[in-house]
Amino acid sequence: MCGIVGYTGNRQAAPILLDGLARLEYRGYDSAGLAVRDGDASVRVVKTKGRLRLLAEKTDDGRTLVGTVGIGHTRWATHGEPSELNAHPHVSGNIMDNGVTTDDSEVVGVHNGIIENFAELKTKLISNKYTFYSETDTEVAIKMVDYYYKKYKVGPIDALSKTMVRMRGSYALAVMFKDYPGEIYVARKDAPLIVGVTEGEGFVASDVPALLKYTRQVYYIDNLEMARIVPGEVTFYDLNGDTVKKESTTITWDVEAAEKGGYEHFMIKEIHEQPRALMDTFNSLVKEQKIDLTGAGLDDETIRGIERIHIVACGSAWHVGMASQYVIEDIANIPVRTELASEFRYRKLLLKPSDLVIIISQSGETADSLEALREAKAMGIRTLAIVNVVGSSIAREADNVIYTIAGPEIAVATTKAYSTQLLTMYLLTVQFAFVRGVIDEEQYQYYLSEIKTIPSKVERILENKERLQWFAAKFSAEKDAFFIGRGLDYAICLEGSLKMKEISYIHSEAYAAGELKHGTISLIEPGTLVIGVLTQKHLMEKTVSNLAECKSRGAYLMGLTSNGNYSLEDTADFTFYVPRVDEHFMGSLTVIPLQLMGYYLSISRGLDADKPRNLAKSVTVE
Ligand code: G6P
Secondary structure, eight states, X not given: OOEEEEEESSSOHHHHHHHHHHHTGGGOOSEEEEEEEOTTSOOEEEEEESOHHHHHHHTTTTTTSOOSEEEEEEEOOSSSOSOTTTSSOEESSOBOTTSBBSOTTOEEEEEEEEETTHHHHHHHHHHTTOOOSSSOHHHHHHHHHHHXXXXXXXXXXXXXXXXXXXXOEEEEEEEEETTSTTOEEEEEESSOOEEEEETTEEEEESSGGGTTTTOSEEEEOOTTEEEEEETTEEEEEOTTSOEEOOOOEEOOOOHHHHHTTTOSSHHHHHHHTHHHHHHHHHHHHEETTEEOOGGGTOOHHHHHHOOEEEEEEOXXXXXXXXXXXXXXXXXXXXXEEEEEHHHHTTSOOXXXXXXXXXXXXXXXXXXXXXXXXXXXXXXXXXXXXEESSTTOHHHHHSSEEEEOOOOOOOSSSOSHHHHHHHHXXXXXXXXXXXXXXXXXXXXXXXXXHHHHTHHHHHHHHHHTHHHHHHHXXXXXXXXXXXXXXXXXXXXXXXXXXXXXXXXXXXXXEEEEGGGGGGTGGGGOOTTOEEEEEEOOHHHHHHHHHHHHHHHTTTOEEEEEEETTTOOOTTTOSEEEEEOOOOGGGTHHHHHHHHHHHHHHHHHHTTOOTTSOTTOOSSOOOO
């Protein structure tokens, strides 16, 4: 998500840090900042909202920030809106106008990741007389390090390890202590962090592109490890503070490949980021085995008062709505209508005050979705936005907001944003059902534990991707493909079909399987590819019959189903199995092979999967 850089050596740090951050710019960010220290003087912090160019202007390309050690950060907001105050670095005291901190033995740091128990830690720190100037979990982490550092009068490594034991979540932390000039300390759990060392210099970064200019020999910090970086030297530590021996790795990628983490395209990188993004989104909404929507302003009384739900969105976000409507109606017994924002905004809206309008949007800027939101608001209807980009227009204008924690998505065709939106809708459904008394505590815990298994099951599917790669290569010359399914499976077909057509340019259509005989079946010719999604037990036999109807007209059948559910093998020519989860949530697993198939078809046709022709990532015009 965010970008971290650090430098210690004999050159001026700020220009090197700015350059490093520029190399991480492709990841997306909304604010940036630097902290540079000159000898044993107090650190100076400079931050800006917006582009790196503004940070460069504010510091005269780094020249006004004198010092040979420093850390820098580009932030993609998760806790707290994009603003100068919330931008990193954060300090143990407060930051004065001249960028110097009010704490004369200060700790200053930057962080990537999410501290799940930040609220609890913040309360502890407040009771210990700490004050907070930002809304970030990072400020809590830095003040926690400071708290242990001062309370136990221990060294930086001990202060960090005590903090790591208390923090839950993911983090890559880079910290400087005033009492240790010229040194940078780092700690890591579930967020990438690397170190490079050259003659008389030391570098830290969250990602390879920031280091490539200086060295190709990098050290990967492992989970729950720390490191101390001084000019020309690095020492690694485990959680007990014992030193750890580590070998460096030679990076052979060029800059372009490094930006994609070694993957050929952002899309496949983002497909692989899904287990992490799903887990982060789950953890941001579930605390101690309970779904917590209070941050989104949805209290129990509001939830009980909802009579109907309208889900409004565009593109893949609309497909999330299509899948969610089955889940909400089935689990929470609330009537749902899912609509395209471009249709919703121009029709006569018969909305009632007890309705809830849910707008789903990755970017939070899609013009039709934003206008639909405004229409609903103008009628006095409560609006809830499910958005990935913090501080975006839809997030700002909706009455309530839930953020997905997918991180920046660069590929035009969405994958991880779609998946996190769907998981968010599951959690919303389960909470609505529980609060409204439709499910009991046991069912609530059952659904929650099932949803929690999704990230690791997605991981398992990704381990099997070669079969799909082979299949896609075989069908790369295909002209048409049809996706069929019933109920929830139909909703997933819509997304699978879109993924295929938008990046491989193969004409594809998704059909409710029962509708085939009302027209589409006339298009089936010998060899036409028909993909059936079959995960809903009560509908399976019917879809198998529909597949058989296609086969008898010469279609080539691919079946997508779950392990042990049903044997499609007699009918289908190629069957792909995904693990099993409660049927309501199967879409989160079946969509993964369909994303992979779209991707592999695109590359086997020699296309740029990240930038399909005529399409934009964020559609801000009607
Ligand atoms: C574009 C993107 C899609 C996305 C749709 C809606 O078409 O390519 O991936 O689903 O816009 O965008 P939003 O940002 O509102 O989710």
